[in-house]
Amino acid sequence: MRIAFVCQHGPIEAKAVLLAASIRAHLEPQIELIAAHPRNAGDLSAETTQALKHLDVHIRPIRNPLHADYPIGHKLVALALTAGPGLGIFLDSDILAMRRPTAWPTSLGMVPASRNHHERRVWERAYGNFGLLPPKAKAPPIFTGDATAPYFNAGMIAVPGPLVSRLATTWINTALKLDGDHAIPLGSKRPYLDQLSIPIAAARIGHQIEPLDPDWNFMAWAFRLTGREPPIFFHYQNWQRLREEPEAEAAIAAACATPSVRAALAHIF
Numbered sequence: 001m002r003i004a005f006v007c008q009h010g011p012i013e014a015k016a017v018l019l020a021a022s023i024r025a026h027l028e029p030q031i032e033l034i035a036a037h038p039r040n041a042g043d044l045s046a047e048t049t050q051a052l053k054h055l056d057v058h059i060r061p062i063r064n065p066l067h068a069d070y071p072i073g074h075k076l077v078a079l080a081l082t083a084g085p086g087l088g089i090f091l092d093s094d095i096l097a098m099r100r101p102t103a104w105p106t107s108l109g110m111v112p113a114s115r116n117h118h119e120r121r122v123w124e125r126a127y128g129n130f131g132l133l134p135p136k137a138k139a140p141p142i143f144t145g146d147a148t149a150p151y152f153n154a155g156m157i158a159v160p161g162p163l164v165s166r167l168a169t170t171w172i173n174t175a176l177k178l179d180g181d182h183a184i185p186l187g188s189k190r191p192y193l194d195q196l197s198i199p200i201a202a203a204r205i206g207h208q209i210e211p212l213d214p215d216w217n218f219m220a221w222a223f224r225l226t227g228r229e230p231p232i233f234f235h236y237q238n239w240q241r242l243r244e245e246p247e248a249e250a251a252i253a254a255a256c257a258t259p260s261v262r263a264a265l266a267h268i269f
Contacts, residue, residue, distance in 0.1 A: 001028075001104065002082040002161070003089045006074045007035035007052070007059070009042030015093040017048055017264045020055045021255035022097040033057040036078035038064060038071075051264040065172045067179060072194050075154065076175060080168035084161045092155035094237050095217075098230035098251045108159050108167070108202060109210045110152035111217035112137070115144045117192045123149040125183055126196060130174070132203055139211035142222060150199040150209055155235050156217035157198070163207070171201040220245070239268060 003023060007016035020033050035052055037044060039061045044052075052059060060081055066073030075090060082088025087104055118126075123134040127149070134149035141151055159167055175197040179189055188196055202209050214223065218231035225234065225247040234251075236242040242252075256262050256269065 001030075001087045001089070002032040002034060002084060003091060004034040004036055004078045004081045005091045005093050005095075006038070006062075006078050007044065007048065007093065008038050008071070008074065009044060012093050013044060013048045014265055014268050017051045017055075017261060018252070018255060018268075019091060019093055019095050019097065020052060020057050021258065021261045022251060024055050025254040025257065026097045026251065027100050034078075034081045035059045036062045036074060036081055038062055038074050041071075045264075047260070047264040051258070051260040054258055054260040066175055066193070070179075070190065070193060072191055073175070075194060076168060076172050079157060079159070079171070080165060082159065082161065083164035083168075086161050088159045088161045088164045090157040090159075091233065092235065094235065095155065096234045096236055096242065096248060096251055096255070097232070098234050098248070099232055101216075101232050105158035105210070105212060105216075106160070107210050108157075108163065108207050109212040109216070110154065110157055110198075111212045111214055111219075112139045113141045113151045113153045113195060114219055114222045116141045116146040116148060116151050118149075118151075118188045118196060120148050122184055122188045122196075125181065126178055126188075127200055127203070129177055129181060130200060130204055132200065135203070135208070138208070142214070152195060152199065152209055152211075153217055153219065153235075154194045154198055155219075156212075156233055158212070158216070163205075166205055167201060167207075170204050171198055174198075174201040174204065
């Protein structure tokens with residue numbers, strides 16, 4: 001199994017180090033970790049590079065396949081790095097692994113988004129670009145309950161390894177076409193182009209995205225950790241939200257047990 005995430009020069013570096021360290025602390029040790037590094041955004045710090053080396057993370061150079069004003073495009077090509085036997089997983093960098101799952105997904109899976117950010121006409125236009133009709137959502141967005149079309153948070157994507165290359169290539173092509181469609185409002189593309197395009201990409205290759213339990217991408221802006229079992233992946237989004245969750249302290253402490261990790265995160269914790 002392989003897990004990839006973006007590690008970009010600047011603020012994302014520390015989040016990527018914490019993510020990798022928490023995976024090593026809480027999940028299976030044999031997981032291959034891949035840090036997708038957009039080199040044109042700058043070099044990684046020596047502390048980050050050293051921490052990733054100690055965590056046995058492979059650093060792979062990537063380039064944004066979408067427009068330069070959309071750095072989220074890095075995740076589309078980062079997903080492609082998880083191709084191979086078994087399972088591939090892409091994770092946003094602002095995630096903390098907190099516990100080992102009882103079983104891993106066996107199909108293309110994501111957690112439904114908290115809300116639908118697109119009007120029906122946007123979905124119809126987006127699917128129509130590829131001669132498709134929007135299917136009903138099997139699991140509506142968590143808050144809105146709108147079943148207009150499948151809509152997922154792209155912070156965690158589980159894909160069977162043999163399907164990864166095909167999905168990633170189609171996702172990029174789909175996003176590029178939608179981004180160039182001036183009939184789709186800018187508000188549906190920035191920052192939501194990744195989430196708008198991925199269910200369409202899945203449909204184009206004859207697959208549907210299976211809804212996963214929120215524990216696979218536990219969104220800090222939607223839920224709190226208090227009084228519940230730790231999720232598998234806590235999507236804290238920013239340092240302030242993470243600091244507001246005392247239940248995350250033990251997971252963070254375990255992740256920071258390695259001196260090189262502590263050095264890379266010294267300015268955060």
